[in-house]
Amino acid sequence: MAVILVTGAAGFIGAHLSAALLARGDTVIGLDNLNPYYDPALKQARLDALIGTAPGFSFHRMDLADHDAVAELVQSRPDITHIAHLGAQAGVRWSLEAPFAYTAANVTGHLAVLEAARRHAPGLRHMVYASTSSVYGSRMDGPFRETDRVDRPASLYAATKIADEAMSSAYADLYGIPLTGLRFFTVYGPWGRPDMAYWLFTDAILKGQPVRLFNEGRMLRDFTYVADIVSGVMAALDHPAADGGHRLYNIGNSRPEKLLDFLDILEELLGRKAIRELVPNQPGDVPNTFADTSAMRRDFNWQPSTELRSGLGHFVQWWRGYFG
Structure with a gap:
């Protein structure tokens, strides 16, 4: 049984990762600040669903x-064997409006976890952290390697x-x-x-409002x-590099979908047509993402199994249950 610190546990x-780890019998130490970037009630509801599961x-x-608080938490749990560092300030567009929120959470926060890991986690076997496809910038080619x-x-x-x-990479070396x-x-x-x-x-479709x-x-x-995604995170978490070094992997569906086709599927699932509003591109948005996931397949025998229509169907079913 592993003892895993999951940052961003209410995200x-x-x-989802915390629930899967608990289901297989691991101990999960969750950390999150429940910030108001989007409705904290949704984050609390996720936590509430976790607290009673196992x-x-x-x-x-x-x-x-707060690097001192992070260090104190890790120091108080010398039994930590793994860290899944998913906590971050998410969202491309808001980074144009609140840049210091991103450097605080994503740069200082990441450093705080690295420092706590190297100073106060003597039994640490592996740390996995979240990066993003946004690092590849504005490209129309692919797949991204x-x-x-x-x-x-x-x-x-993306810069953070x-x-x-x-x-x-530096801390691993x-x-x-x-x-x-x-x-x-x-x-x-x-x-x-809610920002996705x-x-x-x-x-917008259910409220009869324009889809931008x-x-x-x-x-x-x-x-x-x-x-x-969760199955990939768990596969990576369970298999650190033999040399104790730093590795990077794409984790995606490896099948780019047209946004308009994506909207067509949502319309069918919801049984309503969207009011479509065509607007110019937003600063920071990239035109294309396309993952080469051959390294994940090679090293972890991982590959995605959920088609877009099926996955959106699960989301719509959850939406109707959550919002009524």
Whole structure:
């Protein structure tokens, strides 16, 4: 049985990961600050669903940027064997409005976890952390490979994640901490984030409001269902590099979908037509994401199994149950 610190445990992916870890018998120490970037009630509802599911879950409300508090928590649990560092300030567009929130959570916060891991986690076997497909910048080619250059981020959010990858590489080399970064590609599913397209589109369609299609809908996204993401995170978490070094992997569906086709499927599932509003591209948005996941298949025997229509069906079913 592993003892796993999950940062961002009240977040979309963090809550799903925590539930899966608890289901297989692991002990989960959850950390989150429940910030108001989107409705904290949704984050609390995710936590409430976790608290009653299985023994072995504890929760600590704190800010990742409070490095002293993070260090004290890790020091108080010398039995920690793994860290799944998913806590971050998410969202590309908001990084243009609140840049210091991103450097605090994603740079200072990431460093706080790295420092706590190397100073206060003597039994640590592996730390996995969340990166993003946004590091690849504005590209129309593909698939994106881990060996591609990532020195032209299109947003501050992406820049902070590139910084996380660089810091992690340095800490692995300096201190021998086994570290694995996972570049997530457009995650969707039940309990999702209200700032993401699938949520915004569903809400607008059901309210009879216009669906805003940025770049006039001419976007491709490698939509990846949350359960597939979680299975990949767990596979990586269980298999640190033999040399204790730093690795990077894409984790996506490896099948870009047209945004307009994505909207067509949502319309069918909801039984309503969208009012489509074509608008220009937003600063920071990229036109295309496309994951090469051959490394994940090779090293962890992982591949996604959820088709877009099925995954959106699960999301719509959850939506109707949650909102009534």
